[in-house]
Amino acid sequence: MYNFEFKQPKTISEALNALKSDEAEALAGGQTLIPTMKQRLASPATLVSLSKISEMRGICKNDDGSISIGGGTTHADVAANSNIFPGLVTLAENIGDPAVRNRGTIGGSLANNDPAACYPAAALSAGATIVTDSREISADDFFQGMFETALEESEIILSVRFPVPSLSSYQKFVQPASRFAMVGVFLSKFENETRVAITGASEEGVFRWKEAERALNEDFSEGSITDFVLEPSGMIGDIHASKEYRAHLVKVMTKRAVKSAS
Amino acid sequence: MSNVTMTVNGKTVSGSVEGRTLLVEFIRNDLHLTGTHVGCDTSQCGACAVHVDGKLAKACTMFALEANGSEVSTIEGQANEDGSLNVIQQAFKDHHGLQCGFCTPGMVMAAADLLKTNSKPTELEIREHLEGNICRCTGYHNIVKAILAASGQDVSNIAAE
Numbered sequence: 001m002y003n004f005e006f007k008q009p010k011t012i013s014e015a016l017n018a019l020k021s022d023e024a025e026a027l028a029g030g031q032t033l034i035p036t037m038k039q040r041l042a043s044p045a046t047l048v049s050l051s052k053i054s055e056m057r058g059i060c061k062n063d064d065g066s067i068s069i070g071g072g073t074t075h076a077d078v079a080a081n082s083n084i085f086p087g088l089v090t091l092a093e094n095i096g097d098p099a100v101r102n103r104g105t106i107g108g109s110l111a112n113n114d115p116a117a118c119y120p121a122a123a124l125s126a127g128a129t130i131v132t133d134s135r136e137i138s139a140d141d142f143f144q145g146m147f148e149t150a151l152e153e154s155e156i157i158l159s160v161r162f163p164v165p166s167l168s169s170y171q172k173f174v175q176p177a178s179r180f181a182m183v184g185v186f187l188s189k190f191e192n193e194t195r196v197a198i199t200g201a202s203e204e205g206v207f208r209w210k211e212a213e214r215a216l217n218e219d220f221s222e223g224s225i226t227d228f229v230l231e232p233s234g235m236i237g238d239i240h241a242s243k244e245y246r247a248h249l250v251k252v253m254t255k256r257a258v259k260s261a262s
Numbered sequence: 263m264s265n266v267t268m269t270v271n272g273k274t275v276s277g278s279v280e281g282r283t284l285l286v287e288f289i290r291n292d293l294h295l296t297g298t299h300v301g302c303d304t305s306q307c308g309a310c311a312v313h314v315d316g317k318l319a320k321a322c323t324m325f326a327l328e329a330n331g332s333e334v335s336t337i338e339g340q341a342n343e344d345g346s347l348n349v350i351q352q353a354f355k356d357h358h359g360l361q362c363g364f365c366t367p368g369m370v371m372a373a374a375d376l377l378k379t380n381s382k383p384t385e386l387e388i389r390e391h392l393e394g395n396i397c398r399c400t401g402y403h404n405i406v407k408a409i410l411a412a413s414g415q416d417v418s419n420i421a422a423e
């Protein structure tokens with residue numbers, strides 16, 4: 001990989017300053033960025049490590065019942081926290097492997113918006129708010145297609161605020177070589193609406209399956225989506241699974257999510 | 263170049279590294295602790311697994327400077343004080359948990375990480391904890407068996423494979 005200048009600020013304001021320099025990039029857990037730099041797909045001149053910024057880590061419950069997760073909080077810390085709701089615990093404890101979970105962060109995962117990543121599905125399904133150094137962005141506006149987000153250059157995710165659903169479930173069909181989702185379905189049931197977000201399947205990245213949401217709003221049961229047929233066009237087709245197979249999996253995994261929601 | 267200082271297997275070490283120097287490069291090339299292996303260099307295989315501040319990490323997916331001030335343990339720090347194999351290492355030997363041995367340092371570090379928080383893991387828990395460790399030789403069966411044995415569980419009914 002190309003060399004770079006390494007900076008390790010201790011506060012958010014120092015980090016924002018460091019990120020202003022030319023071709024600077026944030027480094028969180030490095031579980032995506034370091035492999036990308038080795039392949040020379042990224043070659044920042046300055047790498048600003050966020051891992052020593054304690055104000056970006058941790059989980060707390062807000063007065064309105066929602067939970068805030070610091071952008072630098074690792075997957076392992078999310079999985080182990082008692083304030084986290086069931087679907088999100090399942091999601092965090094099944095990302096990659098233990099070593100990846102010890103370093104990878106929620107902020108890094110959302111900023112990267114890999115089309116097969118897990119966290120984007122949770123944020124979109126639960127209707128989370130992405131809190132950055134300059135604004136708050138609703139998950140519905142945040143994800144803008146494969147590896148694309150609403151983040152401006154050098155804008156960083158400080159925390160993510162999740163409303164807590166009364167029932168939730170994450171169902172991941174693992175792509176066995178990469179451990180990412182071949183198809184992942186996150187379901188969140190709130191008092192007056194159910195939201196279903198799908199990852200791993202679409203060429204547009206994470207998306208809400210609104211047809212299923214409407215049906216589940218009327219009748220929250222597996223049966224209400226049994227007859228749906230999802231269009232394979234627009235789905236990802238690759239050596240791991242065809243478009244048709246992914247479309248089929250979306251339905252199967254959504255039914256499982258309904259059945260297992262807790 | 264920047265200076266880096268950390269504790270490795272209980273000893274304070276320092277060196278001068280580039281930003282891009284990986285932790286595994288520092289461990290192998292600067293400290294000459296070559297027990298930590300590089301299998302894939304793409305974060306997949308776990309041959310480079312070490313503990314950083316008590317947590318399992320892939321040393322090929324971390325910069326040396328990120329471990330500045332940290333406590334690192336590698337396979338070289340696992341043996342008992344008198345130099346004899348520790349209980350996990352001995353169990354790998356007794357139960358044929360290795361063939362070529364290339365994955366073994368990472369396997370032992372992952373096993374030690376598991377047993378720290380789960381002293382009697384089930385077979386499934388062991389397999390899940392080894393998700394990030396790839397072995398091309400053994401088929402994993404005897405690795406799992408060795409870890410069960412290392413945790414003091416009876417493996418006499420598990421067939422040797």
Ligand SMILES: Cc1cc2nc3c(=O)[nH]c(=O)nc-3n(C[C@H](O)[C@H](O)[C@H](O)COP(=O)(O)OP(=O)(O)OC[C@H]3O[C@@H](n4cnc5c(N)ncnc54)[C@H](O)[C@@H]3O)c2cc1C
Nearest residue numbers: 028029030031032033096104105107108111117118156157
């Ligand atoms: C073997 C393996 C298996 C994996 N399996 C899965 C899986 O099953 N599911 C899954 O979802 N992911 C998986 N991942 C990816 C993992 O979750 C990464 O940790 C995550 O995608 C990126 O987080 P990070 O903290 O490592 O970010 P980094 O790699 O450090 O950064 C990624 C990108 O995000 C930017 N960034 C980081 N933090 C912030 C921030 N706070 N604000 C703004 N931008 C930021 C960086 O500049 C960079 O562009 C896997 C990774 C590996 C190596």
Ligand code: FES
Nearest residue numbers: 301302307308322
């Ligand atoms: S060499 Fe680090 S994971 Fe393979």
Ligand code: FES
Nearest residue numbers: 361363397398399
């Ligand atoms: S013993 Fe050869 S790779 Fe595991």
